[in-house]
Amino acid sequence: MFNTGQQVRQNLKDIEPYKPGLSDEQLRRELGNRPLVKLNSNENTLGPSPLAVQAMQAELPKLHLYPDGGSDLVREAIAAHHGVAPSNVFVGNGSDDIIKLISETFLDDSDEIVMPFPSFSQYAFGAHIMKAKVVSVPLKADFTYDVERMLAAVTPRTKLLYLCTPNNPTGTVLRQAEFSWLMERLPEHVFVVVDMAYDNYATSADRFQFEPRLLSRPNLCCLYTFSKLYGLAGLRVGYALGNPEVFSFMHRVREPFNVNRIAQVGAIAALQDVEHVKRSKQLAMQSRKQYEVLNEYGMRCVPTEANFVLVDVGDGVRVFEALRKEGILLRAGYPGLDAYVRITFGTEAENDLCIEGLRRTV
Ligand SMILES: *Cc1c(COP(=O)(O)O)cnc(C)c1O
DSSP states (O other), X not given: OOOHHHHSOGGGGGOOOOOOOOOHHHHHHHHTTSOOEEOSSOOXXXXXXXXXXXXXXXXXXXXXXXXXXXXXXXXXXXXXXXXXXXXXXXXXXXXXXXXXXXXXXXXOTTOEEEEEESOOTHHHHHHHHTTOEEEEEEOOTTSXXXXXXHHHTOOTTEEEEEXXXXXXXXXXXXXXXXXXXXXXXXXXXXXXXXXXXXXXXXXXXXXXXXXXXXXXXXXXXXXXXXXXXXXXXXXXXXXXXXXXXXXXXXXXXXOTTOSOHHHHHHHHHHHHOXXXXXXXXXXXXXXXXXXXXXXXXXXXXXXXXXXEEEEEOXXXXXXXXXXXXXXXXXXXXXXXXXXXXXXXXXXXXXXXXXXXXXXXHO
């Protein structure tokens, strides 16, 4: 008899499948056609970039043709956007795809990654599928980075060190001074991945920011995504800026057509959609202010530079369940963050509904 449990790679048994925030489709099944306030996945409440939608519609008749496997036009557009060379750009099926490819490129059995805690779960996922060890380094009590502790966690087996800024789910940023301090001391064998999925929303001048001259460091790459600011989470496009030699190995492990035809034209058009970007950023800024009122009601908001805010509500899962019954979807249940819910910014009206719901519940 075929014994699945015996035949599969044994380390897969320790991997928890990723638990996303409930999708629109799942929610409709569960709650019927009640109006939903979906604030659980850091999506852009303004919808996809209209220019991207137009470009993608125009591309539909070409769907019988394979996409460009090298995503050349996308890389050129991204390169121009950041002032780097196209060879410094690697495009993936979302940044999740890139995190997995980085893991497959670098990690062998018993290698180690160092990552902040709490942070984005995909870094650990990438390590687990490769049988590598995850070394989680707690953020400080105020959720800012503890780079000294991160450095102390590095060993000769450390292959990857992840930084996420603004960090998901805390919204806190890595300071430029902390980044420089760390890079000056980090052993050269460690490859550093800075996930900047929410950097477009960040505003503090002393935060770590990408500059083309950083690419002179061969052991660094920065990750970006079209899923948040550009409102294209369903499309799956992300990219890395970094070292072409590292990318040459990631190309060996990626699928030959990892970014589909529609995604490629959508991403290029979204980059040009200055108006949609401006509106999205403005809404995030207004929302940041709007949620500050929660502090007055005794719910402490972690100061955020992203399109979401982490709020201390006493019992995150209880509050999550209560608001869910009203059709307001938040995120809770993060390890180590029992007291908190993470709230994605919505429209002004959606935020009001959420704030009212929290006042009634907490
Ligand atoms: C949402 C998110 C991403 C983006 O993932 P995609 O696969 O591009 O949708 C990457 N990193 C972090 C920290 C995120 O929160």
